[in-house]
Amino acid sequence: xxxxxxxxxxxxxxxxxxxxxxxxxxxxxxxxxxxxxxxxxxxxxxxxxxxxxxxxxxxxxxxxxxxxxxxxxxxxxxxxxxxxxxxxxxxxxxxxxxxxxxxxxxxxxxxxxxxxxxxxxxxxxxxxxxxxxxxxxxxxxxxxxxxxxxxxxxxxxxxxxxxxxxxx
Numbered sequence: 001x002x003x004x005x006x007x008x009x010x011x012x013x014x015x016x017x018x019x020x021x022x023x024x025x026x027x028x029x030x031x032x033x034x035x036x037x038x039x040x041x042x043x044x045x046x047x048x049x050x051x052x053x054x055x056x057x058x059x060x061x062x063x064x065x066x067x068x069x070x071x072x073x074x075x076x077x078x079x080x081x082x083x084x085x086x087x088x089x090x091x092x093x094x095x096x097x098x099x100x101x102x103x104x105x106x107x108x109x110x111x112x113x114x115x116x117x118x119x120x121x122x123x124x125x126x127x128x129x130x131x132x133x134x135x136x137x138x139x140x141x142x143x144x145x146x147x148x149x150x151x152x153x154x155x156x157x158x159x160x161x162x163x164x165x166x167x168x
Contacts, residue, residue, distance in 0.1 A: 009033065019080045022087050036091065042076060046093050054095050067098040107148070114144035114152045118167045125163045132160050140165070 008030040010016065016034045025032050038046065054070035061067065072093040079086035121139055124130040130139070137156055144152045154167035 017078075017089075019078045019083060019087060022078055022089060026087070036076075038093075045074075046072070049093070051095065054093075064098050067096055069097075070095040110145045110148045111152060114148050115167070117143040118152075118154055118165065122165045125165055126161055130163070133158070133163055136163055136165075 008028070010025060010030055010032040012032060012034040014035045014037055016032065017036050022032070049072050051070070054072045057069040057071060059069050072095075074091050074093065075088050076091045077086035077088055118140070121130070121136065121143060125136060129135045133156065140154060140156060144154070152167065154165060156163060156165050158164050
């Protein structure tokens with residue numbers, strides 16, 4: 001109401017994007033730019049897009065001039081529970097080789113932590129409390145970090161005192 005303009009561009013943090021707020025931007029004929037935390041469904045949609053379909057940006061940072069940035073333009077529907085009419089917004093999915101490298105390093109640490117704990121448990125098997133399959137299974141349930149459980153698998157076989165653990 002205080003800025004009756006149609007060329008207004010609102011630059012906001014991630015709190016600046018919600019169904020209600022975008023609706024108000026639309027009413028005011030304003031444009032907006034904001035980061036958006038994708039939903040699980042949107043992440044799956046993004047994962048289905050091959051990196052070759054991302055367009056390269058002619059952009060570099062001072063701290064990482066060798067890093068490459070790419071984007072994929074798409075449209076997303078904002079629709080909270082119980083919404084009747086989704087709001088369609090233009091979106092850019094971004095890819096950075098630097099972020100990819102950092103994510104790979106973090107993932108590797110989690111995998112290594114899981115493998116190390118499995119190896120540790122394998123050394124305890126059939127001794128003390130690890131003599132019992134139920135106790136060993138409880139320890140194994142927490143051995144692998146939650147976000148690595150789709151990657152690191154294991155099986156515990158045998159009966160008390162004759163347990164065998166394998167992982168892959």
